[in-house]
């Protein structure tokens with residue numbers, strides 16, 4: 550594997566959002582263009598994969614397996630990373646009904662980047678962290694390093710902390726969309742309570758997030 554690109558992810562530009570509504574209210578809104586950090590992997594997904602890939606490599610794994618829905622940007626990023634850095638990738642995808650349909654763009658691209666797709670029923674997917682289910686995956690695919698859904702684990706959070714730099718201190722609030730929570734946790738950890746952070750959950754029932762984020766994050770724990 551050639552992992553040099555993982556070690557030097559350059560800081561991305563900040564772009565101003567110019568809208569009359571914001572101007573009227575005297576609000577400055579800028580976007581950190583993390584989507585520019587890599588031509589294919591991109592954004593928080595590259596940040597969350599960084600230390601997971603380095604750890605898989607350190608432990609001698611040649612294959613990384615992860616989980617996601619049919620439109621998962623994380624699955625897409627893992628496939629791109631597999632191609633860019635030279636490891637095998639496996640995506641365990643929620644919904645076995647998908648095998649009866651043509652692949653959507655996310656999954657088609659992932660497959661074209663060399664990812665092996667494993668479609669599982671929704672009930673099997675819910676038990677994705679159970680040792681029994683992992684065992685059946687290993688029987689089928691051989692040995693692999695597991696990255697959890699969304700790439701959000703301690704290694705993922707550590708990668709996101711590196712996205713935070715002194716430029717963040719120019720703002721009153723830092724905001725992010727929230728899925729599996731690793732990005733929000735990483736931003737909180739990187740900021741060390743110096744600024745307020747607003748998370749906007751993309752999923753309807755976001756109660757699970759408090760526990761998840763608290764688990765990874767020293768600084769959020771004080772507030773929850």
Ligand SMILES: *Cc1c(COP(=O)(O)O)cnc(C)c1O
Nearest residue numbers: 622699726727728729730731732
């Ligand atoms: C994945 C993703 C998120 C959510 O990140 P989590 O770490 O899973 O919470 C937010 N915004 C965009 C654009 C994403 O692709």
